[in-house]
Amino acid sequence: MRDFEGELAQRKQAGLYRTRRQISGPQQPELTSDGKPLLSFCSNDYLGLANHSANLEALRSALPETGLGGAASHLICGHHDAHHELEQRLAEFTGRSSALFFSTGYMANMGVISALAGRGDTIFSDRLNHASIIDGCVLSRAKVRRYRHGDVAELEAMLADTQGHKLVVTDGVFSMDGDVAPLKELARVCRAHDALLVVDDAHGIGVLGPQGRGSVPALGLSEQDVPVVIGTLGKAVGTSGAFVAGPEVLMDYLVQKARTYIYTTAMPPAIARATCASIDLIERDDARRAHVLDLVARFRREAAALGYQLMPSQTPIQPILVGDNWSALALSQALEEKGLLVTAIRPPTVPEGEARLRVTLSAAHSHADLDRLLQALADCRHLLAEPDIAV
Numbered sequence: 001m002r003d004f005e006g007e008l009a010q011r012k013q014a015g016l017y018r019t020r021r022q023i024s025g026p027q028q029p030e031l032t033s034d035g036k037p038l039l040s041f042c043s044n045d046y047l048g049l050a051n052h053s054a055n056l057e058a059l060r061s062a063l064p065e066t067g068l069g070g071a072a073s074h075l076i077c078g079h080h081d082a083h084h085e086l087e088q089r090l091a092e093f094t095g096r097s098s099a100l101f102f103s104t105g106y107m108a109n110m111g112v113i114s115a116l117a118g119r120g121d122t123i124f125s126d127r128l129n130h131a132s133i134i135d136g137c138v139l140s141r142a143k144v145r146r147y148r149h150g151d152v153a154e155l156e157a158m159l160a161d162t163q164g165h166k167l168v169v170t171d172g173v174f175s176m177d178g179d180v181a182p183l184k185e186l187a188r189v190c191r192a193h194d195a196l197l198v199v200d201d202a203h204g205i206g207v208l209g210p211q212g213r214g215s216v217p218a219l220g221l222s223e224q225d226v227p228v229v230i231g232t233l234g235k236a237v238g239t240s241g242a243f244v245a246g247p248e249v250l251m252d253y254l255v256q257k258a259r260t261y262i263y264t265t266a267m268p269p270a271i272a273r274a275t276c277a278s279i280d281l282i283e284r285d286d287a288r289r290a291h292v293l294d295l296v297a298r299f300r301r302e303a304a305a306l307g308y309q310l311m312p313s314q315t316p317i318q319p320i321l322v323g324d325n326w327s328a329l330a331l332s333q334a335l336e337e338k339g340l341l342v343t344a345i346r347p348p349t350v351p352e353g354e355a356r357l358r359v360t361l362s363a364a365h366s367h368a369d370l371d372r373l374l375q376a377l378a379d380c381r382h383l384l385a386e387p388d389i390a391v
Contacts, residue, residue, distance in 0.1 A: 014325065015324075015325030015326045015328075015329055015346065015355075016325060016346055016347065021033045021034055022034050022035075026050065026051040027043060027045055027050040027051060028040075028045075028048070028050070028051045028364055029041075029043075029048075029362060029364050029365050029369060031341065033341060037339070038336065038339055038340065038341040039339055039340050039341065039369060039372060039373075040340075040341040041340060041341065041342045041359050041360060041361065041365075041373055042341055042342055042343045042358060042359070042360055043360060043362060044203070044234070044235040044236070044360060045235070045236070045238055045362055045364065046203075046206060046207050046235060046236040046292060046316045046360070046361070046362055046363065047206055047207070047212075047236045047237075047238065047282065047285075047288050047289070047292065047362070047363045047364075048238075048288070048362050048363040048364025048365075049206075049236070049237065049238030049239075049278050049281060049282070050238040050239075051238075052238060052278070052281065054277055054281060055238060055239065055274050055277055055278050055281070056274075057277075058273055058274045058276070058277035058278075059270050059271070059273065059274040061273075062082065062269070062270035062273035062274065063270050066080060066082055066268070066269035066270045066273065067269070067270075068268055068270070069265075069268055070265045070266030070267055070268055070269065071265065071266075072265060072266065073262065073263065073264060073265055073266060074255075074261065074262075074266050075255070075262055078265060078266030079266060080266065080269035080272070081269075082269035082270070082272040082273045083101050083266060083267070083269055083272050085272065085273075085276060086101055086243075086272040086273075086275055086276055087099045087100060087101050087243070089275075089276050089279055090231075090243045090245055090279070091245055093213060093279055093283070094205075094213060094214065094216075094217070094229055094231070094245045095213065095217060095222070095223065096223050096229060096245035096246050096247075097223060097246065097247050097248045097251075098245065098246065098247065098248040098250075098251040098252075099243050099244065099245040099246075099251065100243060100244050100245075100251050100254055100255065100258075100261065101241060101242075101243050101267065101272065102241060102242040102243060102244065102260065102261060103241055103242070103260075103264055103265075103266075103267050104232075104234075104240075104241065104242055105132060105200075105202050105230070105231075105232035105234070105242040106132040106135075107242065107260035107261075107264065108132075108230050108232070108242040108243065108244055108260070109130070109132035109133050109135075109136045109200055109230060110132060110135055110136045110139055110259075110260050111136075111254065111258035111259055111260030111261050112136065112198065112228065112230060112244050112254060112258060113133065113136030113137055113139070113140055113167070113169060113198065114136050114139040114140040114141075114258070114259065115253065115254050115257035115258040115259070116140075116167055116196060116198070116228070116250075116253075116254075117137075117140045117142040117165065117167045118140055118141055118142055119141050119142065120142075120164060120165075121140070121142040121143070121164060121165040121166070121167065122142060122143045122144075122145060122162050122164060122165070122166050122167070123137045123140060123142045123143070123144045123145070123166075123167045123168075123169060124144075124145050124146075124147060124155055124158055124159065124166065124167070124168045124169070124195070125137055125144060125145070125146050125147070125168075125169050125170070126146070126147060126149055126150065126169075126170045126171065126174075126181065127146045127147065127148055127149050128149045128171070128174050128176070128177060129169065129170060129171055129174075129200075130171055130175055130200065130202070131349075132200075133169055133171070133200060136169075137169070142167070145158050145162070149174075150179070150181060150182055152182055152185040152186060152189060155168065155186070155189060156189040156192075156193070159189060159190075159192075159193035159195055160193060165196075166193065166194065166195035166196070167195065167196045167198060168186060168189075168190050168195045168196070168197050168198065169197075169198040169199075169200070170183075170186060170197075170198075170199055170200070171199075171200050171201075171202070171203070172199045172200060172201035172202075172203070172204040172208075172214065172215035172216065172229075173201065173202075173203035173204045173207075173208070173215055173315050173317065174203075175202070175203055175317065176317075176319065176345060176349060176350050176356075176358065177311050177312075177313060177317070177319060178203075178311060178313025178314075178315045178316075178317030178318060178319060179311070179312055179313050179315075180204070180208075180215050180314075180315070181199070181215070183199065183215060183216060183219050183221060183226065184219050184221065184225075187221055187225040187226055191225075196227060196228065197225075197226050197227060197228070198227075198228040198229075198230065199215070199216055199226050199228070199229050199230070200230040200231075201214045201215050201216060201229055201230065201231050202230070202231055202232040202235060202242075203235060203236075203315065203317060204216075204218070204231075204315075205231040205232070205235070205236055205237065206235070206236025206237055206282050207236050207289060207292070207315065207316060208315070211282070211283045211284075211286070212236070212282040212283065212289055214229065214231065216229055223246060223247065227246050227247060227250065228244060228245075228246040228250060229244070229245045229246065230242065230243070230244045230245075231243055231245075233275050233278075236282070237275060237278050237279065237282065238278050239271055239274050239275040239278055240267065240271050240275075241267045241271060241272075241275065288363040289363070291363050292316055292361055292362060292363040292365075293314075293316075295316075295361045295365055295367070295370055296314065296315070296316055296318065296361055298367070298370060299318055299359065299361060299370060299373075299374070300318065302374050303318075303320065303359075303374065303377060306374070306377055306378050306381055307381060308320050308377065308381070308384075309321040309322075311356075316360055316361045316362065317358065317359075317360055318358075318359040318360070318361065319345070319356040319357065319358050319359070320356055320357040320358075320359060320377075321354065321356050322344075322355050322356050322357065322384060323353055323354065323355060324353075324355060325344075325346045325347070325355045327355070327383065327384060328344035328345070328346060328355035328356060328357060329344045329346075330383055331344070331357055331380055331383050331384060332344040332357055334376075334380045334383055335357075335373075335376050335377075335380060338372075338376040338379065338380075339372075340372065340373055340376050342357050342358070342359055342373075343357070343358065344356070344357055345357070345358045359373070
């Protein structure tokens with residue numbers, strides 16, 4: 001039998017052991033974690049909508065009409081009016097012809113990628129793509145070629161010497177680095193080499209682009225430029241589930257072929273109603289996006305002045321690069337002792353030697369909250385005294 005206890009011991013020794021926190025109450029910056037009050041800077045609730053009163057009311061109002069559970073898969077009897085309305089709303093919001101509602105972002109990536117490519121096809125994947133994209137590529141049984149992060153020239157060379165059906169998949173905003181993919185250039189080379197481009201905009205939807213429509217509209221790219229957009233609803237949108245949007249023929253194809261859509265129970269329809277309400281909020285509340293991006297600019301300016309090494313991100317994801325696993329854990333623990341929750345991210349989530357603290361900012365944070373974080377980082381700076389950490 002495999003030595004499971006031994007493997008766990010090795011993870012602990014390498015500073016890679018993970019534990020779960022028990023959170024009490026709603027998701028918001030002021031959390032109770034394992035019974036202790038903390039100010040959180042590690043949530044993906046970028047617009048502060050996970051506990052928004054209008055979204056809560058939309059959910060409560062929907063329940064008497066929709067009931068609680070989805071009860072069946074979409075292809076049996078689980079596809080409710082509320083799901084259909086959300087799909088139409090998502091298509092409109094993203095500027096796409098059609099959309100399909102999935103239960104989670106992981107299931108969306110797994111289902112879409114494995115349906116759109118298969119044996120005999122080739123998938124081209126950015127080396128820093130999310131685990132759900134990587135697993136979708138594996139599930140497809142297609143040949144997978146990984147190109148260097150954001151390296152369009154390398155990708156184009158790969159596309160040029162590949163025959164047959166080609167699919168290029170990338171994150172829009174990379175979840176651990178916070179940078180945005182070179183989408184205009186990717187769209188250009190995909191058109192030139194007859195490749196289907198799929199963008200997972202999980203961390204761009206709600207935050208980037210006009211009215212928060214995402215990283216693809218932010219660059220003025222159409223459905224013809226980027227045929228398939230995937231997004232999650234549990235981050236900036238503040239609810240739950242995920243979607244894929246694109247040409248009607250591809251959405252119909254996914255209904256027939258995407259296993260993670262076909263073989264799972266539909267999400268509670270009341271969640272779909274609450275999500276429509278949240279999208280309405282996102283479209284009309286530019287002030288929320290302006291506030292969180294103002295916090296981002298201030299954090300970058302002042303954290304860099306403290307000597308922390310930041311990564312080239314202009315999004316609410318602001319990683320502090322540390323390098324060593326134990327140093328990242330020590331900094332995270334020191335911040336927690338000061339009442340701040342900023343988790344250490346370690347391999348295999350990030351490459352070896354690139355452990356970091358992943359600071360995420362939200363429209364629900366105030367400048368006073370950011371004051372607390374910056375002061376704590378100033379107080380803890382001595383923990384990272386090595387010269388290669390300073391900027």
